Amino acid sequence: MKRRVVLIVTLFSFCPVLGQVSYSIPEEMAPGSVVGNVAQDLGLDIKRFESGKARVFTGDGTACIELNRERGVLLMKDRIDREMLCRQVTPCALHFQILLENPMEFYRVTVEILDVNDNPPVFMNSNVNFNISESALVGTSFTLDTATDLDVGDNSLKSYFIKPSDTFSIKMNGDEDTRNVEMVLNAPLDREKTDHLSLVLTAVDGGEPQMSGTMQIRVTVLDVNDNAPVFSQPVYKAAIKENAPLGTLVVKVTATDADHGSNGEIIYSITNVAKEIRGLFVINRESGEVTLNGKTDYEISKQYQINVRASDHGGLTGSCKLIVDVLDLNDNRPNIYIMTKSNVISEDAKPNTAVSMIKVEDVDSAENGRVNCFSENDDRFILKSKTANFYTLETDNELDRELTSEYNITITCSDEGVPSLSSSVTLTLHISDVNDNAPVFDRSSYEAYIVENNSPGLSIFTVKATDADWNQNARVSYILEDSSVNGVPVSSYVSVSADSGVIHAVRSFDYEQIKDFQLCVKAQDGGSPPLSSNVTVKILVQDQNDNAPQVLYPVQTGGSLVAEMVPRSADVGYLVTKVVAVDVDSGQNAWLSYKLQKAADRALFEVGSQNGEIRTIRQVTDKDAVKQRLTVIVEDNGQPSRSATVIVNVAVADSFPEVLSEFTDFTHDKEYNDNLTFYLVLALAVVSFLFITCVVVIISVKIYRWRQSRILYHSNLPVIPYYPPRYSDTLGTGTLPHVYNYDTCRTTDSRKSDIKYMQPMSQSLVSVDDVGADSAQNGHQRSANSTLVRNYFHSNLAHLTNIQIDSY
Structure with a gap:
């Protein structure tokens, strides 16, 4: 096998074409035959073929040659017939590319297909008849149909010979492309001797082994017709556009015959036409007009060569060559x-x-x-x-x-x-996607509200962040950043759902303790490395009306009755006192209003709804009772509202004795209820028990000391008489004004005795023992009962302190 390898390597910094290699192979190679070692010829490593997924690429997707990556060689995939691939075109070559990836590059490969002598010469007609006049002169030539050989070069058609050769010989005219074959008369014909001749024309090529084709020629000897048709020009040239419609006139050929009659009548015909163009052109037998009878395609054939014969009725012929060029039209898209x-x-x-x-x-x-x-x-x-x-x-x-x-x-x-x-x-x-976008919150900051006294776990607010990336890079999770609120970690106040961004309350909030706080939430995507952004959320605790008003003044005490004094000469609008109350709630929940709920005489006093001031609404008269009890209710503006009540005792009098006697009678006139009786009995029992216990203890001590003294007396030790100090008598009558309260603590040592004076009362405030202030208020009643028991106990203890205990 003859093989030619041409390696051309061209390097450009901007071009992926790295080289070109050419091979020459004969046609009809068996599938699997090696075309060439392309890896070696291109100077490439076999491993590059594997890593680059090397493959053969052809424009039309068909390839007669395949690439073996493991060996780096080109192999025949299908048997190649050069004549079907290229027809008469020389040289005949396959052009394709070797593609490599990672990085992308390719190499050009050209494989020239060398001709093999696998086609014999072929005549279009296997039998030809000639009518030759017996008067034909020696040397007269008769044009024969040429044979066609699909092979090219040395394997193409080379020569003709005829047998028997005693009457006729073969003469070839023109160059290889326009060669005509003529049969030349070597000896005169004699119809009387021989009226028919049978000849065999043989065409041989130059291949090895040599191949040939034959055509049978039958010659009929006629009477004299001594002028053959002659064309006006030996070669006609014409041009038509590809895809010209059927019936298009190509050219008109003209031949003349000097004979007369039937011997001068000419008939035109087309001879020596290759198989692939038979029927493509037709000629009018009488006029010599050649017309298109098929479809021409410049891309298939750019030129057609046709032999035209003119024959008279006497059997004489003339021939010419018609060359038809096909003009290209832009009829093919890229x-x-x-x-x-x-x-x-x-x-x-x-x-x-x-x-x-x-x-x-x-x-x-x-x-x-x-x-x-x-x-x-x-x-x-x-x-x-x-x-x-x-x-x-x-x-x-x-x-x-x-x-x-x-x-x-x-x-x-x-x-x-x-x-x-x-x-x-x-x-x-x-x-x-590449993780190049951080999550973005839909706001630069958030404010959320929650009503106090909420349930732990309550959803407060939802933060939302979006990530413009995709898939995992856009998966956002939420994280509560570490911070503190009043020294306490923010995580003990709220929590954030990592998936949804919902902020939940961890504890129940109290507006009176914390009104607002801030936290920082981080949104982080799932990329690697992750990207994040932060947002500040301010939580505002909203107030609930969960606190009732608290009365600061007047102070409600359990042990005494507080009264405001109003002189009988007070005018209309006289300010008796002012109820002062506060509400630790806020907003409308802390808006307080005052209302007089109960009063002994509603026509005498009124309460300011906004300021809580108690004023007279008419002139005080002598008929008005000294003792006036007012019940004032304080309400907030919450929904529902909460309230507190305060009792204000008012004394209508001009002097303290009048007030004191009135309120004392008021105290003793109260009926004791069952609870008071119970406490009195209990107090008497306790005091009696203590008295008896003290007497027993004192007697026991005296007996013990007496026995000790007797023992000492009968002993020889010196006797030192003991005289205990006398207890002081403190039951004198006091000289302080009766409008003062005082407490006394009495002991045998005058230096340790103490008198505690209370602050004197103002003219508008009277304090008396409130033994039975209000039977409906158990707290006040119990305080009064305790006061009675305490007074009784002090009286008896004072008597006990007067007992003189003389030593023996």
């Missing part, structure tokens, strides 16, 4: 082939990153076959021309998946024909 492409590209891909490689072909010629390509739809990609008909699609700007996650890039290729034809192909490119 073909776009995707050599390799990436379906997905990262959004952080650098500019000039190759996305796809394409090859463009236009089978038209000249300007009709010159193609220009460009990309449409987006300015982030650019189509760059590397070499003739090869382009790469590259990134031209930075990509952002959040703006555009998918690109449909249309590549359009147009030729320069008139009118121009174009083809388009759309590449779909997905942009893979």
